[in-house]
Amino acid sequence: MSVQNFHHETIFALSSGRLPSGVAVIRISGSQTRFVVETICEKVPEPRKMIYCHFKDIQGNVLDSGLLVFFEGPKSFTGEDCAEFHIHGGIAVVEKFLEILADFKSCRLAEAGEFTRRAFANGKMDLTMAEGLADLISSETETQRRLAVQVASGxxxxxxxxxxxxxxxxxxxxxxxxxxxxxxxxxxxxxxxxxxxxxxxxxxxxxxxxxxxxxxxLRDGFHIVIIGAPNAGKSSLLNLLAARDVAIISDEAGTTRDLLEVKLNLNGVVTYLTDTAGIRETEGKVEKIGIQRAKDKATEADLILYIEDLLEPINVETAKFTAPIWKIGNKADLSNKQQNDYNYVISAKSGDGIAQIINDLTDYITEKTKLQNDVxxxxxxxxxxxxxxxxxxxxxxxxxxxxxxxxxxxxxxxxxxxxxxxxxxxxxxxxxxxxxxxxxxx
Incomplete structure (x- = not known):
């Protein structure tokens, strides 16, 4: 986008949610805003005072009725003259309204993030505040929201x-x-x-x-990766931690060929739990790719859950992984072997031991993401x-x-x-x- 267009073109866009909806909000910003408002509503209201009016096209035909609010620059979000049209959220109504706005000279549909970009260019916010605003919009948990508000506040x-x-x-x-x-x-x-x-x-x-x-x-999520040999119980562990059947469970070795990820909310922290292909020596091309992806994912993890079959433990090389590793022994209901080498011992079949892992995971993640300062x-x-x-x-x-x-x-x-x-x-x-x-x- 050229600098000239950035300063002189008036932009507009649907700023509310998916259609159809009860109300749709269309925002406009730029030097043509006042003229557009006068044409569509026949008058420009007092700044920051919402009024009810009929919205008309250039020929004077009534399109809809609703609420209008005008923000005079520089006392606006973008620093330019801005307005918001609150209309009924029907698909046809919104499409026609946008079509009418596009007919005005030097008016065009806004690009992604362009209102915020203009706010930054006009000194209404800095880059961190803009990023905080984006994080606030995309926040999914209370902790993410609080963190984003702090950044967006300046x-x-x-x-x-x-x-x-x-x-x-x-x-x-x-x-x-x-x-x-x-x-x-x-x-x-x-x-x-x-x-x-x-x-x-x-x-x-x-x-x-x-x-x-x-x-x-907190912002991007805490990443946990489950690794182990084929048939160690990785997919069963994923299902138990997720409390639903996410992965296919089979006695056949190598059932999981690719990464399988589920998103959890542990005490307000978005947590990504990833099941991986069983790590072993193999000649199968597809399985080799899955195993390599498993190793790559483990190198990026914040925590690794390494699970072994207590009946037939098969060692998996973990020296190259830098994340903390919790070693879990599976099939405790079938094994009487010494279990001192494991952080946890579970039975994926009965679910014994899973509650303790979930409690410890929640405490661990809460501690790891606990902020010493708000900023x-x-x-x-x-x-x-x-x-x-x-x-x-x-x-x-x-x-x-x-x-x-x-x-x-x-x-x-x-x-x-x-x-x-x-x-x-x-x-x-x-x-x-x-x-x-x-x-x-x-």
Whole structure:
């Protein structure tokens, strides 16, 4: 999309749910909004005051009647003139209304996420707030909702802006010491104090990243993978944990050839439980693919449930997996063997031992996703940029053998990484700090 079109085209879209419905909400934003409202409703209501009116096409034919609310820019979601038409949610009514809007000059159907994109472009929100809004819309559990609300409120942005300001200020002090040491308004050597402050910021970011890993689990779900040899009871375990028949159970080895995933809600945390193909040496091409997918999935897991048949235990290599492993022995009702090598012993046939696993899973996942702070990074993008920022700060305060110019450059990179998270990188704001605090050149 060109910049010119972005600023001058008026966009519209159905903003409510699937049709048919009792009420449908059609949103419009852009410079043509006022003209469109005047044409369809014969008048523009007082901003933010909802009115009842008849909606007409360009020829004056009544299409429907309903409610209208007008938001005058910049006091609107997008920062532009906006309006919402609340009409009856019939398929034909909505299609005709959208067709009428498309007939207006410079008006077109909005692209996915374009209203929010305009809000960002017009300074109504930063990238983290936009991402929080998207997470709020897609949230499925109460914990996801609370996390998304926190991000969408701007709390995350405020925290990052505080860190960024500290980094910019530190860089300003270093550059002032380099360039303006002979000025009376510039303090003496401030390097020691600056580097001490930066080490504290880096440690704070490190803890924030750790909380972010928990936040990512809350947002994206906790992933559990069941592995084991063929006929160990993986599919039976999946069915018991899911409390329904999800997987086909058979005495025939190799019944499960592909990944089978079920979504659970454990104490407000979305949990993905995946059954996999039995791991063994085989010549079958299809089964080989399934086994490789099982291994790949296990490498990405947050927790692995490794199940063995107590009657005929077959070892599966797990050294390459980094996630914690809970070892489960199956067919306890048929075996009298020593069972000390297992975290849990169950009978998939009778269900004995499953309740304990479910209780422990719930407690484990709750602990793993428990947030120490309300403000946490929730996306991989945030965590990657925060790691980069922390690394640059560490380079700056630990590279005591390097010139101050290079260490100041590390701080510049660190502040830019934070700015990329929020979407407002501006390298010139270092000048504001220099001139406002040191009165240089007065």
């Amino acid at each position: 709390a995350q942005r405020n925290l990052y802006m505080q860190w960024r300001q500290k980094i910019i200020q530190a860089r300003a002090f270093i550059e002032a010491e380099l360039d303006f040491a002979d000025e009376g308004d510039v303090p003496g050597s401030v390097s020691d104090r600056v580097w001490q402050e930066m080490s504290i910021v880096a440690a704070t970011i490190e803890k924030h990243i750790e909380d972010g890993k928990r936040g990512a689990m 946490v990074p929730t996306r991989r993008r945030h965590i990657d940029l925060l790691n980069n920022c922390k690394r640059e700060i560490h380079k700056a305060y630990s590279s005591t053998n390097l010139p101050l110019e290079l260490r100041a450059e590390n701080l510049r990179h660190a502040s830019q990484y934070l700015g990329r998270i929020t979407g407002d990188v501006d390298v010139e704001d270092i000048l504001d700090v220099v001139f406002s605090q040191f009165c240089i050149g007065k």
